[in-house]
Amino acid sequence: MTIDEFLTxxxxxxxxxELGTLFVNAIGTAGYQNASFVRVDREGIVAVPFLxxxxxxxxxxxxxxxxxxxxxxxxxxxxSEPFFWDDVARERNVSDGGLRTFSICREAGVHSxxxxxxxxxxxxxxxxxxxxxxxxxxDRGAAGKIVAL
Numbered sequence: 001m002t003i004d005e006f007l008t009x010x011x012x013x014x015x016x017x018e019l020g021t022l023f024v025n026a027i028g029t030a031g032y033q034n035a036s037f038v039r040v041d042r043e044g045i046v047a048v049p050f051l052x053x054x055x056x057x058x059x060x061x062x063x064x065x066x067x068x069x070x071x072x073x074x075x076x077x078x079x080s081e082p083f084f085w086d087d088v089a090r091e092r093n094v095s096d097g098g099l100r101t102f103s104i105c106r107e108a109g110v111h112s113x114x115x116x117x118x119x120x121x122x123x124x125x126x127x128x129x130x131x132x133x134x135x136x137x138x139d140r141g142a143a144g145k146i147v148a149l
Contacts, residue, residue, distance in 0.1 A: 001026045003148050020050040026149050030142035032130040034110055040073050041124050054109035054133050064104045069097030076117040076127050082147050084140065085113040085131070109133035114140075116147055 001009075006026050013019040016037070024035045034057075037050040044067050051058065061067065075088045088094065089102050105111055113131030120126060130146055132138055 001029060006149050016049050024052050027130045027146055031136060031138040033133045034131040036129045038127045039124060040127055057108040057110050060104055060108040066101040066104055069095060070101050071098030072115055076115060076125050079117050082114060082116040082143060112138060114143055
């Protein structure tokens with residue numbers, strides 16, 4: 001799907017779920033399978049308006065306390081540009097809990113992602129993410145298109 005096609009189809013969406021489904025279809029051409037739109041602040045996750053991920057993911061994430069030590073959320077607070085999760089995992093300052101979160105998420109079918117932070121007032125961040133659920137590879141070169149979508 002081209003960006004122009006996406007824009008045309010998105011104008012007809014009447015809900016966040018419709019727009020999210022359209023987004024998931026569009027990112028599929030780059031090999032990504034999961035998508036999320038999460039609002040976070042300094043205290044953690046505030047809202048999850050949209051999430052497409054394998055069924056066990058959210059429960060595993062919350063039950064394991066990943067929301068308290070997620071390296072992607074930590075990075076989002078310091079990043080002004082999109083970033084790949086694999087790059088975050090290789091940073092020297094990632095805590096053991098952050099690395100544990102990556103492992104738990106991978107086991108639950110959410111890994112190898114790209115996050116796009118949108119900083120708002122009062123420290124709020126809207127974080128759009130795409131990721132894989134199996135061991136296939138995503139096209140990292142498609143990041144620009146995903147950001148544009």
